[in-house]
Amino acid sequence: MYQIKTLNKIAPAGLNVLGADYHVADTVENPDAILVRSASMHDMELPASLKAIARAGAGVNNIPVDKCAEAGIVVFNTPGANANAVKELVIAGMLISSRRVIPAIEWAKTLSGKGDEVGKLVEKGKSAFVGPEISHKRLGVIGLGAIGVLVANAAVSLGMEVYGYDPYLSVDAAWGLSSEIIHAKSLSEIYQNCDYITLHVPLTPDTKNCINAEAIASMKQDVRILNFARGGLVDEDAVLKALEEKKVAAYVTDFPSDKVIGKEGVIAIPHLGASTPESEENCAYMAARQVKDFLENGNIKNSVNFPNVDMPRTPGCCRICIIHRNLPKVLSPMTDAISQAGFNIENMHSKSKKDYAYTILDISAAACDKAIENIRSIDAVIRLWVI
Numbered sequence: 001m002y003q004i005k006t007l008n009k010i011a012p013a014g015l016n017v018l019g020a021d022y023h024v025a026d027t028v029e030n031p032d033a034i035l036v037r038s039a040s041m042h043d044m045e046l047p048a049s050l051k052a053i054a055r056a057g058a059g060v061n062n063i064p065v066d067k068c069a070e071a072g073i074v075v076f077n078t079p080g081a082n083a084n085a086v087k088e089l090v091i092a093g094m095l096i097s098s099r100r101v102i103p104a105i106e107w108a109k110t111l112s113g114k115g116d117e118v119g120k121l122v123e124k125g126k127s128a129f130v131g132p133e134i135s136h137k138r139l140g141v142i143g144l145g146a147i148g149v150l151v152a153n154a155a156v157s158l159g160m161e162v163y164g165y166d167p168y169l170s171v172d173a174a175w176g177l178s179s180e181i182i183h184a185k186s187l188s189e190i191y192q193n194c195d196y197i198t199l200h201v202p203l204t205p206d207t208k209n210c211i212n213a214e215a216i217a218s219m220k221q222d223v224r225i226l227n228f229a230r231g232g233l234v235d236e237d238a239v240l241k242a243l244e245e246k247k248v249a250a251y252v253t254d255f256p257s258d259k260v261i262g263k264e265g266v267i268a269i270p271h272l273g274a275s276t277p278e279s280e281e282n283c284a285y286m287a288a289r290q291v292k293d294f295l296e297n298g299n300i301k302n303s304v305n306f307p308n309v310d311m312p313r314t315p316g317c318c319r320i321c322i323i324h325r326n327l328p329k330v331l332s333p334m335t336d337a338i339s340q341a342g343f344n345i346e347n348m349h350s351k352s353k354k355d356y357a358y359t360i361l362d363i364s365a366a367a368c369d370k371a372i373e374n375i376r377s378i379d380a381v382i383r384l385w386v387i
């Protein structure tokens with residue numbers, strides 16, 4: 001029975017793919033795998049039993065990814081599974097930051113009890129809540145991955161002129177991008193031209209505080225900034241100052257902090273980007289399938305710290321899964337270990353990602369026990385198991 005620990009609520013419809021051989025609970029003590037959404041794992045001790053962590057979602061900044069690689073723990077995420085949910089809320093964010101809908105609704109509530117006067121008061125008071133349309137305005141999208149592409153395309157269809165910036169644009173993302181999107185070659189092109197700027201990059205040491213005083217100084221007057229990516233991308237002091245000075249017209253964030261909540265011009269949403277039933281199910285389903293295929297077959301799909309490896313099982317063979325360092329001359333001692341035991345390798349797959357590599361070897365079932373101790377003793381091997 002495989003043991004799966006959950007650190008957040010994971011949609012049951014997704015978990016159903018695991019089947020009867022899996023025990024899933026938040027109380028599991030020695031898990032084979034962990035399923036997580038946004039819970040921070042940085043201070044958590046990683047049990048020796050743990051082989052995989054699946055983030056049912058996109059951002060992995062809540063997981064100690066490098067520490068996991070060093071311990072031979074494969075970290076997965078679910079690229080694109082919640083992108084549509086975030087896109088829809090970003091579009092809503094642009095609209096509510098423009099049309100002043102939230103303060104207007106609050107004001108309308110104050111008219112409760114005014115009887116027949118309400119109609120007249122509405123018509124008199126509404127001029128305080130005028131706000132611009134988004135059509136024909138310019139939107140800058142920073143980060144054109146799963147979410148950025150959907151936001152950019154949706155904004156084009158709403159009549160906006162869209163600038164996109166992503167120096168690491170993937171071929172798949174490029175295929176999905178509307179040809180009407182203007183290719184911004186620098187961030188300053190976005191800052192100087194755009195009325196709305198939306199962030200869709202991961203939080204990394206490179207992107208931390210990318211929206212700071214200097215960036216804001218080069219933006220247009222009355223720019224509206226949307227942050228549905230991570231709080232740490234924005235220097236909140238700089239944004240609050242720019243809101244006070246009326247340089248920035250609105251800051252919409254999905255990552256409220258004590259500093260920004262309730263401040264004039266801030267629309268703070270409690271991290272609802274991916275909170276739709278559709279997205280929660282998509283993410284849970286993808287995370288569960290990836291974990292199942294890894295635990296049962298050793299295949300890796302959508303890992304952020306190890307390479308993708310997918311090899312069909314060879315009938316009559318056992319599979320040795322080896323997580324190791326990406327060093328020269330590592331593979332030959334492994335294959336030697338098997339030939340010294342007097343067996344052939346029926347099939348193998350080996351791939352590297354930065355400093356780490358993953359190799360799976362299908363060999364006749366009788367050979368496994370003899371070969372593994374030899375392979376385990378190779379210095380570069382971090383973890384080895386047999387399926």
Ligand SMILES: NC(=O)C1=CN([C@@H]2O[C@H](COP(=O)(O)OP(=O)(O)OC[C@H]3O[C@@H](n4cnc5c(N)ncnc54)[C@H](O)[C@@H]3O)[C@@H](O)[C@H]2O)C=CC1
Nearest residue numbers: 058059143144145146147166168200201202228229273274
């Ligand atoms: N508010 C919410 O509930 C959610 C927030 N997110 C956040 O949004 C981020 C993006 O999500 P996805 O689009 O699904 O990820 P993704 O990995 O598909 O796209 C990220 C894109 O950012 C680009 N990028 C990386 N560094 C960059 C840089 N310095 N400048 C410009 N582009 C850069 C990459 O090339 C990639 O195309 C996640 O990392 C996560 O932090 C994701 C899902 C839900």
Ligand SMILES: O=C(O)C(=O)COP(=O)(O)O
Nearest residue numbers: 037038057058059274275
């Ligand atoms: O997928 C992401 O990066 C998210 O931010 C979504 O977070 P959540 O799963 O809703 O806690």
